[in-house]
Amino acid sequence: MSGFTPLHAFLCCLALTTASSIGAPPSATPSPTPQWHLPALEYFIEKLPAPPREGSFRDRLDLQDARARQASMSPEQLAHARVTFRLTVFTFSEAMGDGFNPTNYPQTAAFFARVANDANLIITGLKNHYKRVRPFQAHPGKVSIYVPAEAGYSYPSGHSTRSRLYAMLLAELDPSKKREISLCAQKVATDRILAGEHYLTDLEAGRKLGKLIFQSLMRDPSFHASLEAVRQAEWTNSPQK
Template identity: 35%
Template sequence: MRALGAAALAALLAGCAAGGTNLAAVPELRPGVPAGYLAADARPDSLKLLSAPPAQGTAALALDEESARQAGPLRGSPRWQLAADDAVLTFPQAASTFSCALGVPVSEKDTPYLNMLLRRSLVDAGLSTYKAKEHYQRTRPFVATRTPMCTQAEAAKLEKDGSYPSGHSAIGWAWALILTEIEPARANELLARGRAFGQSRVVCNVHWQSDVNAGRTMAAATVARLHADPTFRADLERARREVAAARAAGARPSRDCQAETAALAP
């Protein structure tokens, strides 16, 4: 990866400074963890928006079980490893998840406003799933089937966390939708990566397919609501300028994009 050119970076920061937000002043949930854009009562309500997860004996549950079986042979493969990488939502690692699809590096250094946009929207999309998640307390597939999952160190925590809907899938699809607005010329790549990010939860054996589908519904609802927030809209525009400057400067993703493409190949 090549850092932003000095001239491009100076122009970018000058544009952001004009009426811009001080990133150091972003509110925090706790030290080092930025708050989302939406207040708790402004987030979409997953318990009102989603139907119950598939019941025993239904065709929908049979589809979930078949999807889990089809993912089984991927264990130990490059796709399995990518699913483990996609499970990481902590920054700075998570910032680069969509960098290959976007075609530029995404980091606090290279794209500070985009980096913060991803961090804050993660909170909004992820927390939008929790009313239904806590209400239904659906058992995760690795628990129900007693088969391996790709982030074994998290097993004890995930066993106690409801499976439906998938918070990771909500976050990944929300990021894909937001990034598509920032760089519509790469919409197909970004949306495909967002879909794959959600499917990583099925590959990882920590979510059923219906969990992932419901997560995408919550992502769409959250992004729609975010557009009514003026701070989000302003940050979206600043992030768009950052990406344009990074592209003009010839910056390249730091991830191994060839390996990612190979892992996602049909």
Template identity: 30%
Template sequence: MRKLANILAVTLLIALVSPVFAEDAKPFADATEINLLDLLPPPPADDSAQTRAELGEILTLQVTRTPEEAALATADDAEEIWRFANVINNPKFTKENLPKFSAFFDRIVATEGAVIDPAKKFWKRPRPYLYSDLVKPIVELSKSGAYPSGHTTLGTVMGIVLSNMVPEQKAAIMTRAWEYGHNRMVAGVHYATDIEAGRISGTVISQTIMTHDDFKAEFEAAKSELRTVLGLTHA
């Protein structure tokens, strides 16, 4: 019995001290609170002139993108706050140095999926490479619907939240957020209307979760940690 009690005690201790990873993160909101089916127009029909025009944009990007642009679009396939490292431009901006900040943004990532995935499943817009074999994606292929873009949604939320933590760099952070979304077209996996819907979705999600008490508390803790580690004055 004592041995069992010791095992349970060790297990509980491990659970208490172990970091929370993205797959375990609790969303700040989900589709029951933010129903995108009520907020967004449906995507253009597959056989519409709009879809054909958007396909043309993707094919143009495919032949005009530089190796540097392609490399950035490929790297931006990662859904994580650390893709903003080139804007923050501080070697201390790492997961190891920022555990509270990292766990907070894990919840942001989880929120994007909880809100966006039901809309994707409902509209089921085929990805550009499924519509035309002329499209040659440069990132891992996804089985989810194209509309709205989850990466763009996440990039928008991350940009808005991060810029509220570091308002001194708001313009650069939001420019990076817009680039993060645009790179889904560069990569050949989303249409322009997917990106536009993602930016709208990200803005709505941000405005909604900012009203939640748990968000407010974790935001302040993450912000304080970030500004301390980066050597910024506390705003």
């Protein structure tokens, strides 16, 4: 497979040993093999800022923000955060409509599972590089946990990364829903603060990382071919149209 490097092999090992930390359902354990070419981990480390230093002014602002959001959270927001904890591309049925489901879009489901696999390898590598402790663990009694507690580290947010990446790809497949798709991705990311799993700076890094991964994938001709095959199979005359 093109683009496979020793660093990719290292990232694969990380992903397999920390699969529960990336927010995917148990059935979505990452493959040990990247599906498409992505830059080495160092590329993403150079592009992303480091997380705030523990106890710094920005770190304290993160904690203040998380506590304020949880204190004002409505029952509806809590219910939404518990749903989006199990993030897949079909979480975006909120934007795309009920017809957007695995039954109607089996090839889309398979394609985005491959996308998630490659993204998770990068996300896990970065989490293990930065080792930022999740807010509910760093501040027990101050930040509550409202979803199943995840292992692994906090920075960057995997949900924020994947939701941004999914949103950009879905907008390629259906530009008419770009605004609704983007709003859905933002809600998925914000849910992670409400749930007690992440800080605002984790989300900001995740959004940037999602865009970086999207841009990298779009430079890969084999990825372009896969995306176009899905478009022709299920989006040219899709059940959503």
